Amino acid sequence: MTAIWFAQALLPDGWASGVRVRINGGRIGTVETDTVPEAGDERFATGLPGLPNLHSHAFQRLMAGLAETRLGPESDDFWSWRDLMYRIAGQISPEDVAAIAAMAYAEMLEAGFTRVGEFHYLHHQPDGRPYDNPAEMAAAIAAAAQETGIALTLLPVFYAHAGFGGMAPDKRQQRFICNLDRYATLREASREVIAPLPGAVLGMAPHSLRAVTPDELPALLTLAPEGPIHIHIAEQAKEVEECLSWSGQRPVEWLLDHHDASPRWCLIHATHVDQAELANIAASGAVVGLCPVTEANLGDGIFPAAGFMAAGGTFGIGSDSNVRIDAAEELRWLEYGQRLSRQQRTVLAKPDRSNGRMLFDAALAGGGKALGATPALEAGAPADIVALAPDPVGPGDYALDRWIFGNGRIDSVWRNGCRMVSQGRHCQRDAIERRFAAVAGKLAV
Known part of the structure; x- marks a missing residue:
């Protein structure tokens, strides 16, 4: 079981602080709030559903x-x-x-x-x-x-x-x-x-x-x-x-x-x-x-x-x-x-x-x-999660406003419990880019 700790996360009923999300078998097992990070937790600033x-x-x-x-x-x-x-x-x-x-x-x-x-x-x-x-x-x-x-x-x-x-x-x-x-x-x-x-x-x-x-x-x-x-x-x-x-x-x-x-x-x-x-x-x-x-x-x-x-x-x-x-x-x-x-x-x-x-x-x-599928940070849902990079401006909705209208960035993305994006890059990006470039290179416009 993977545990991810967020300083804040957007849950179905709104923002919560000190959120620990435990992932088991591609799904969210539990969501705890008002926690402090534990040894072994992956730690991020802001968590969102994908x-x-x-x-x-x-x-x-x-x-x-x-x-x-x-x-x-x-x-x-x-x-x-x-x-x-x-x-x-x-x-x-x-x-x-x-x-x-x-x-x-x-x-x-x-x-x-x-x-x-x-x-x-x-x-x-x-x-x-x-x-x-x-x-x-x-x-x-x-x-x-x-x-x-x-x-x-x-x-x-x-x-x-x-x-x-x-x-x-x-x-x-x-x-x-x-x-x-x-x-x-x-x-x-x-x-x-x-x-x-x-x-x-x-x-x-x-x-x-x-x-x-x-x-x-x-x-x-x-x-x-x-x-x-x-x-x-x-x-x-x-x-x-x-x-x-x-x-x-x-x-x-x-x-x-x-x-x-x-x-x-x-x-x-x-x-x-x-x-x-x-x-x-x-x-x-x-x-x-x-x-x-x-x-x-x-x-x-x-x-x-x-x-x-x-x-x-x-x-x-x-x-x-x-x-x-x-x-x-x-x-x-x-x-x-x-x-x-x-x-x-x-x-x-x-x-x-x-x-x-x-x-x-x-x-x-x-x-x-x-x-036909609505993501949510709640127990039982697929672990489809986005972590925003830290932002110094303010908590809660400010993080969304900064991401959408300012210079906010995505750090990591989990899909079905697997971390597919880290530090803003897909884990297979280099190989995928090479194949894409080969296709683009033979294109006759």
Whole structure:
């Protein structure tokens, strides 16, 4: 049994001092408060539960920094960025995906994420033919999770069409495309490849309303009577315009009108929503998955988080394109986007409340709900723990505010009771970096 002592730690009922956490078999055995360190205790300043990263496309980590030259003749936007993404997605093998995902997952652990929701749609060979093992690419994702130690919620993506109303897929999308029968086989094979991973969860992801027809969506849902359901929705203004042209309704409006978007659902981005849609998402209990760094990088827009929070909405955060992997930065830019759009400060915090604490608590609860597992520093929970480096400013919420908005740092991270990050570096970083560099070196952009 391992014992870790924290000068302070954030427990389910708030901050406590002199916290000793005993780990046994990958889980938290006991949590004691108001203690002093004992001989043999590992000693740290501030303990936190690990954060869930509810939305990742691991293979896109390879693109970081490669899309910062203007890609369009007159303007550059999500759709021109997508052209580059398609070119890169068409080149990589399962072995490449394992190396790229390992780099992304190691960086996630270093950033304080202990579980990732992998929105996985790169399924087939470059010409669109299935691999002999239909879950070959999912197995590469699982191998990366096993190597790095991160907890995995795998979200196999159903992607059948290029646009609203069942538009025929683009040739560049052929690695993604499934019909219902192929997808059912893929999903069951994916269940098998993640089964050996501690704490793994299998969900489902209709890619978007562009990629699935009204007839296909209910058929998909019968394949997943339980577990998380994630969908991209209303990310781009163009998407809203095309949905209105197709159906007469906005994307979120259409989804909520045609399906019971219960707390199992996670609506990724939902950037372009009106007040009625905000209120209806909040009332449904669905989680909104926000990825502020990627949304800024792609020029998506700013989600109206203040109105959503006022309506009682639930959100989590994700690293999406993995252009930069930093949990604190996702939370910081969530708040900063509201400040820039409203020209105010501390927009999301309640009066006399710490902004960092509010952001952290909300992302922990919402992300856990969206990924089927909520971390907590309590007996019986998986030992998924983050230790912040010592900070001289003050106790409690100040530590979160300094980490998110200042110069706070992560010292160590435990996942399933194993210390995977020490002094800010993943224990396998050097080997993972070498493999990633080899893949990047052969890339033809």
